[in-house]
Amino acid sequence: MSPSPPSCLVSKLSHYVDLDDEDRERLAKFEESEEHFADQSEIYLEGDLTEHLHVVKSGWLYGYTDMPDGRRQIVGLHHPGDILGLADIAFPHATVNLRCCTDVSLCPFPKSKMDVIFTEAPRIAALLFTMAAREQVLLIDTLKAMGRMSARERVAYLLLDLLSKLRITNGDMSGMFHLPLTQSEIGDVLGLTNVYVSKTLGLLEVDGFISRQGNKVRILDEKALIRLCDFVDRYADMDTSWFPAKASR
């Protein structure tokens, strides 16, 4: 049941803190019952009861909301190792829709078990808190992009954000990655139209920042892109200094 590569969650969290065996075991238990979803399927919809959190084992997903007249905003992209639903933990019902943009496998675990983590594994609780906090900072970065950046800057920001995120679990990345989003979806992430996304990507390519083939993107001049949109990599340093000591019990 426990595969040779450790569970996705354990390997993600271990990046940041030392976990003792007991904690590892507890976390591994979260990833028991893997579930599979086809490309384009909806995991849940706004308003659904959310009794589970999910760890992403493979695939890409996004959270989105629709407006009555059909406008849509994508409010989060999710990748392997991510924990879905941390934000929704404050509410009984989902606040966004969640859709796959590739085939996906998830490991659900019941929200109700969170109490055990808080009472018995304060280190993990602190870590989850920290990860939720970082997600919030990333949202703030996105807010800045949406409020004050031009289309070109926003696209640059998205590409760098994806690159730095994919690098966590895939350190070797040369600057090339597969982008399984349509340009309409990219538009819905960045508050632009599909048409203008196409034009902007075209310009970034002409100007030598990136190159494309199919839905693969290669970042040719990362430094210039970073300068372009004043990008800060939030995945680099994480403060765990205040965490409760290991194995305090």
Next chain:
Amino acid sequence: MSPSPPSCLVSKLSHYVDLDDEDRERLAKFEESEEHFADQSEIYLEGDLTEHLHVVKSGWLYGYTDMPDGRRQIVGLHHPGDILGLADIAFPHATVNLRCCTDVSLCPFPKSKMDVIFTEAPRIAALLFTMAAREQVLLIDTLKAMGRMSARERVAYLLLDLLSKLRITNGDMSGMFHLPLTQSEIGDVLGLTNVYVSKTLGLLEVDGFISRQGNKVRILDEKALIRLCDFVDRYADMDTSWFPAKASR
């Protein structure tokens, strides 16, 4: 030292969960050393070491980031009862600047004490987690506003958001409130210019949605505003069902 109205933090948190006396005491301790700041002063700047969280006792503040060329985005408005710095807990340094927009008094408490909460008061830890989660959902709502709403819808959204937030600690609000932000600042919240904020507020007034005198705003037709921007009040229901049981030790 303990005033007849219980500490701001205790009264805010008590809205949502039953706290036992021990927890109340612990929370009250956070609010020991009140500090005062004048209107327009900066509490801390991006990059500063953040060794403290702060509870707002009185006044308004906002978090913001500047871009190299002077563009500015305000990324959060804070009011009495709010806990500042939950998002920054993931990082050793502040990720945004924090400025007062009225005279303000804050109660700092050291980030390092958070470990005690996680090890000894799991209920409070869970509550803090939940409050951070809700803040994240509010950011997502703002993101939707910035990405997909017109100026008029965004202004409506901001006014309703403020109203519903001020109602938490001030239940009697009739729909009128003091708005201590300049129109430039409102623009920096919503990703608009001061000029267009002026025009949009003027239109909302002409159309009978609101009225203004000085920097007081009265919401005349709340339902119409809610319809206008598809507003959801996130302060109403909070899910505490998964919390660890009270006084488990």
Next chain:
DNA sequence: CGCGGGCTTGACTCACTTCAAGTTGTGTGG
């Protein structure tokens, strides 16, 4: 082979910005 979804491209439009000139209100010093 033909269908359909996604991408590109161009012409036109429009919501919001920019620039600039008033107006209002308010605190301050003479």
Next chain:
DNA sequence: CCACACAACTTGAAGTGAGTCAAGCCCGCG
């Protein structure tokens, strides 16, 4: 009590970045 300064707000005119509409292209797939 007035005059002045200054910052916020208002208003209008002109400019522009991104949206809208529409046509054509590419390519995978039944």
